[in-house]
Amino acid sequence: MREASLPVSNGMKTLQEIYAEYNVMPSLQLHQLRVAAVAKIICDNLGKSLDERTVVLACLFHDMGNIIKADLVYFPEFVEPKGLEYWERIKAEFVAKYGTNHHAANVAIAREIGLPNASITLIDSISFSQLAEVVADDSYERKVMQYADIRVGPHGVLSLKERLLEGKERYRATRTERPYYETDKELEHLARAAEQLEQQVFAKARITPEGITDKAIESIIEELREYPIA
Numbered sequence: 001m002r003e004a005s006l007p008v009s010n011g012m013k014t015l016q017e018i019y020a021e022y023n024v025m026p027s028l029q030l031h032q033l034r035v036a037a038v039a040k041i042i043c044d045n046l047g048k049s050l051d052e053r054t055v056v057l058a059c060l061f062h063d064m065g066n067i068i069k070a071d072l073v074y075f076p077e078f079v080e081p082k083g084l085e086y087w088e089r090i091k092a093e094f095v096a097k098y099g100t101n102h103h104a105a106n107v108a109i110a111r112e113i114g115l116p117n118a119s120i121t122l123i124d125s126i127s128f129s130q131l132a133e134v135v136a137d138d139s140y141e142r143k144v145m146q147y148a149d150i151r152v153g154p155h156g157v158l159s160l161k162e163r164l165l166e167g168k169e170r171y172r173a174t175r176t177e178r179p180y181y182e183t184d185k186e187l188e189h190l191a192r193a194a195e196q197l198e199q200q201v202f203a204k205a206r207i208t209p210e211g212i213t214d215k216a217i218e219s220i221i222e223e224l225r226e227y228p229i230a
Contacts, residue, residue: 027078035059037217039148045207050140058122065105131193
């Protein structure tokens with residue numbers, strides 16, 4: 001596995017400073033860091049040229065507005081230590097500023113932060129509902145980002161099968177939005193697309209899907225906390 005290389009900060013604003021400015025929940029900060037770390041370890045071992053920084057930046061900020069759709073009582077541990085009332089107030093502030101569409105909020109925030117257009121385009125082009133489109137797309141930046149997002153659940157890295165089942169159970173329990181796979185047939189279709197994507201990503205990689213674990217990305221997460229943004 002090739003050693004990961006990260007840019008050195010030159011007094012620029014860091015990831016953690018931006019997360020603090022936007023009052024991003026610690027659990028959501030960690031989710032974005034995990035997705036970015038999974039994407040980075042894949043990029044560093046892909047055996048294919050792609051724009052790694054564009055992918056990493058997109059992953060680090062892809063869910064900035066997701067508190068808008070969050071059911072804050074579903075994971076009670078995520079609202080501590082500040083408490084449910086505090087985060088409900090932050091959620092209301094996000095809705096007041098960005099509206100009720102979390103995806104549109106994610107894109108709007110990416111623009112506010114000043115991310116490169118290529119990273120903003122990536123943020124706007126991934127979701128579970130677009131899996132088949134990602135498989136058909138030639139862009140490996142999009143493939144890697146989508147795959148990295150699939151592999152990370154609320155509490156850490158999961159296999160594809162585990163992640164799909166976790167998502168199905170969570171969306172059915174919270175009903176915060178219509179899940180993309182309400183029936184077994186829909187889940188089967190999504191699983192097939194996810195498997196195709198995994199095959200594409202790892203076709204010539206120097207790492208296997210089984211090599212993507214919480215332990216494997218632990219040190220990358222710590223480096224990414226000080227990732228220079230702009």
